[in-house]
Amino acid sequence: MTRVSLFSAPFLLGFDAFEERFDRLAKSSDGYPPYNIERVSAQDGGETYLISIAVAGFARNELEVIAEDNQILVRGQQAEDQTRQYLHRGIAARQFQRTFLVAEGMRVDSAELKDGLLVVSVYRPVADPVARRIEIRSVE
Template identity: 70%
Template sequence: MSRVSMFSAPFLLGFEAYEERIDRLSRAADGYPPYNIERTVEADGSETFLISIAVAGFAQGELEINQEDNQLLVRGRQKDDPSRQYLHRGIAARQFQRSFLLADGVEVKGAVLSHGMLVISVVRPKADRLSRRIEIRSA
């Protein structure tokens, strides 16, 4: 039995890769770590997005940010220190992976780690309208 999705509509050509990415993101949905996304619009029409991720307890060397195609991947890997002896352990050493799907033309500008917050700056420049006439040839 074939699967029907919104991307299987006949007028949506070439969106198969987006469907695959959305499926991958929905499977990776987890509540940890919590995050915010803020949007600002500049005077020139470009947009800036600030992705703030709560990564308290993670050092800069334990965090990794990669952009693969149109997907932004943020990973955190903490290592247990076997030399430490806990009487109570309420804060676990935990790993995470958080994914964000980026639209075409969106650029990751940088990231800052401060006070337990990782803030990633993402910019979408103002898109120029593209219009062109297609010549029709006879066969």
């Protein structure tokens, strides 16, 4: 049976890769770790998005931010400390992977870890409108 989706509409050409990413994003969202996304206007008219992810307990070397193919992948993996003996373990040493899709032309500027928050800065420059006339040839 063929799967029908919004992206299989005849006027949406070339969105196959986007649909695959969207499916992967929908499957990976378990709510951990919590995050905020804030939009800030830039002085040049563009926009900056700040993705703040709550990563309390993670050290800088236990986090990874990868920008690839219109998506941002944030991973965290804590090393288990075998020398500690817990009487109660309410804070789990848990790994995570969170994916964010970004539009074409956006770029990741920086990632900073401070006070248990990982803040990833993503910039979208002002896009100049692109329109061009296509010459129609006559074929005989």
